[in-house]
Amino acid sequence: MAAVTTWTGREANALRQALRLSVTGFAEHLGAARRTVAKWSSQGEKVQLRADMQAALDTVLARAAPDVLERFEVLRRRDTSGAFADVAGPPAAANADTDKNGPGSDSDGDVRRRKFLQGATASGMAALPGVTPLLDALVSQPMAHKSDPVALPLRQFAHDVAAAKAAYQACRYEQVLGNLTALVPALAPTRSEAEGDQRRRVDALASDLYHVVGSVLLKVGDRGMALVAAERSARAGSASRDPVAMATSARIMTHALMSNGHTRQARSLAENAAGALEQETRLMSTDQVAVYGALLLRGAIAAARSDDRDTAEAMIDEATRAAARLGYDGNDRWTGFGATNILLHQVNIALTLGDAGTAITLARQVPLDKIRLAERKASLFVDVARAYAQWGRYERGLHALRIAYEVAPEELRCRPAVQRIASDLAALSRGHVRAAVVEFAHRVGIPV
Structure with a gap:
């Protein structure tokens, strides 16, 4: 050695x-x-x-x-640095266009990142077939098999964005990619035909649309293009003049910044965006309270990744007060926010801080019947599998992965991070446990 x-x-x-x-x-x-x-x-x-x-x-x-x-x-x-770190780009909107007519970009930086992901897709790191068409749409590359995009009626556009959000939360990522590949090109003509309040409504929907784009790209490991999508979500939210849309776009920007290693900026953004939302709205609606709480949870995770335990705990405490004010586990403005969601984030924070035992203890306290979203439930069991792997309890780690697969098969097949957990379990375990890990991985389509 x-x-x-x-x-x-x-x-x-x-x-x-x-x-x-x-x-x-x-x-x-x-x-x-x-x-x-x-x-x-x-x-x-x-x-x-x-x-x-x-x-x-x-x-x-x-x-x-x-x-x-x-x-x-x-x-x-093992590779823990992330395959896309070199193409992530800066946290600022340096690679974004300045088109005042709406989000869109065809910069050389975007194209380079798109080509990089195509190569990664071929090597199995992002196995979903719909990733490349989405990136083509995102960087405005012509697709010969598609006709010119046409404007959608506002009601139809809102319905389709909501459907994409729902499919993402259900971990139906292939369906999401198909939805997004059609919606992204339709955004510009839909916006150009809208005026006044309707245009601001389209901008708010565009913020949600790019939020989903960024989220699914983070799932498959393209952190660079996820940051581009997050920047577009932020621009669209700002154009809408809707404080909730602006705060919601800050959630995906925080996530994208964290994934690109900018944890301190992510924490600051989440904290500032939550404060701005509270100041401007006084948190008078359930959407406002839920988005406020969800931002604090993103900030708490960012603080934990910066080893700032005190700030993480303070933000969790404030999020807990917001959950008490909300009074239920809901999905207002697609946040999945509530007391149960806070506990899920505490599991992840403990794991981030290296406390695998604490993460397991907290996970045992989660009321599984109150987790309505497949994406959140699958993520919990993935965190549990990672905690058990760190703890040397490989058979229990495999059991957690099996449950995650039952909840959301695409969550396991599509995420490089999950594939690394399975690879670790296969490499570190021995005997019948290793054989079971390998059999499971092969059965569900995870390379080990």
Whole structure:
């Protein structure tokens, strides 16, 4: 086994998982602060360890048993950096056009990212057949098999956007891609035929439309083009002059920024957008309260990814007050917001901070019958599978993946992040558990 020349958070976390220690246990083993070890877990290779910690980890690695060394090598080699990081682009709208007539872009940067994803699709990283047509529509590339797009009646356009949102939340991603590929080209002519309040209504719908585009592109791993879609959602929301549309677009922008590594900007955006929505509307409607709470949850996750535990907890507390004000688990303005949704985010935050045991404890408290959306329920079980994998409970991790597949088959087949969990389970487990993982992966179409 090759020695570790420089320990970063990524290698340190791989050793912790290979030893099957919790963050607290690993901190005690090294004589380090728990917060320090949690930072290694959340920030990965962005953190280079101090000299004394480098020496301590050298010693732990040298004394490790052969099975620990084998697991460490598997975890160390796995790709956790993300295949699209080099094409993500900056957090600002540098790659977006300035067309005042509505969202749309045909910049060279967009085309490069589209071509990159086409190559990735061919290699199996984004296996949905509808991804490339959507990207063609997103960068305004002509499609010979399609006629020129025509304007849709406003009611039809609103219905189709809502259908795309519903299909996304049901994890029917192939259907979503088909819907979006037709809707994106129809946006410009639909907007050009609208005037006054109707045009602002189209802009609000466009904000929702690009929100779905960004969300599904994040699912398949194209973080660069997801950021482009998020920028268009933000421009459309601003053009609509609808404070809820503007706040909703900030949700997908926060998610896209986080996925591209801009966690501090994402936290700041979520916090500012939530504050602006509260100030402008006084949160007088259920939509306003739900979007406000959902923004705080996105901000809490961003804070956790920056190892800012205090801010994450403060935003969770404020979101909890918003959920109490709302009074039910709903799906207002497509947020899925409510007390149960807060608990789902707490599971993810614990996992982000490296607390796999805490994540499992919280997951056991979730009332599954109150999760109405397939996407949220599947994501919960994916988080549980990841927590069990970190904890060394591989058979339980496989069980969680099986439940996620029963809830939403496309959630497992389409997400590179889920495929990595399955690959980790196959690489780290042994005997009948490994055979079961491989059989499951092959049966559902996950490469391992």
